[in-house]
Amino acid sequence: MSVQTAIAALETVLGDRLSRSKSDLALHGQNEAHFDVVLPDAVAYPETTQEVSEIVRICAKHVCPVVAWGTGTSLEGHALAIRGGITVDMTHMNKVLEVNTADMDVRIQPGVTRHALNEDLRATGLFFPVDPGADASLGGMAATRASGTTAVRYGTMRDNVLGLEVVLADGRIIRTGTRARKSSAGYDLTGLFVGSEGTLGLITELTLRLQGQPQAIGAAVCAFETVDNAVDAVIATIQLGIPMARIELLDAASVAAVNAHGDLGLPEWPHLLVEFHGSDAGVAEDAETFKEVVAEHGGQGFDWAAKAEDRNKLWRVRHDAYYAITKTRPGHTALVTDMCVPISQLATAIKETQADIAQSGLDGPILGHVGDGNFHAILMIDPNSASDLDAAKDLSHRMAERALALGGTVTGEHGVGMGKLGYMEAEHGAAWPVMGSIKRALDPDSIMNPGKMVDQN
Incomplete structure (x- = not known):
């Protein structure tokens, strides 16, 4: 492998759109999770498919790793150049x-x-x-x-x-x-x-x-005394076939964080945030049926948001929850992990995960896309504490094993990257080597984002 030879060849193709500046390398060595900073050897900024093709041809000739970069928001270290090489930043291809x-x-x-x-x-x-x-x-x-x-x-x-x-x-x-x-x-x-x-x-x-675009959109937020009650309401909603556009859970710790972040004044209980899309009559009917489900499961405070500005405020609560949670512990970072289980097993998965978090001594608010059985734990750790990191990794490991035991997957949406690579064999069994065979057939020298997704030994 000759990364430097590849870089010299790429400079003739890209000119100043091949960067080796410290700031560019540092930017593309960061990640949104707990993984260490890993700098690529250079960053390429192609503008056309033909340029991407030429970049890859040159890297293939010199057996130089190639890692794609979008906005760097992935959570399992997907875009880190852990074996060096060229990061291909796609931000100029934005048409x-x-x-x-x-x-x-x-x-x-x-x-x-x-x-x-x-x-x-x-x-x-x-x-x-x-x-x-x-x-x-x-x-x-x-x-x-x-x-x-x-x-x-x-x-x-x-x-x-x-x-x-x-x-x-x-x-x-x-x-x-x-x-x-x-x-x-x-x-x-x-x-x-x-x-x-x-x-x-x-x-x-x-x-x-x-x-x-739907004719009508309506959203609502409601509180429950327990996560079990909230999840039971979700299960009933799905089983009734109510066509929810969104159905999200924030546990009590998450609600406390968003209250502190946005001065919202929500009761510090588990909450469901929901949205309905359809016709005016359809949205009204679906909302009324869901409201009955909420009442049957002890839900309170069904606050309706029909205006766009009210809905946007409501969903900012959900989208800002991660940042609100991280602000509760200044100087700390987050190990964020997710799992996804059959909807009938969701209450068990969340309850057992909460018990593990409570026993660990770490803060670990839970939120998620519970309408499809997917939830996240935001495990707050002191980046200078080896014991915190070990505890968080142990919690993540327990969540992964729990997901598999309940018939689910170790990651519903975060992906494999580096963080979940060790669970692929347990989840896929004999199918995992088949994935490796596909990788070797299409990428025999393992230059495409090496060290991720499959066993490349």
């Missing part, structure tokens, strides 16, 4: 290429963020629904198979990507999928690359499914 309103789809470059896309779509009456909270790039969201608050109604990135353009490890450019809504022609290569975390190729273009 909306084609909007097909009649077919309700859009073609974009990977650096487009979800907020930017929806702003571009405002005049069309369409929107892109996947909402992970952070204003992530759509390429990164596809690469990590992101989901979020609206997945209970609209699905995850897996359900909303129709096709991709991908640069493979040898520099070849391929297209997967079509704009047709279904196909039985060949292997589902789109599904293969969505969630592959940059280990099989670099996504350079996406075709996404869009949704029509």
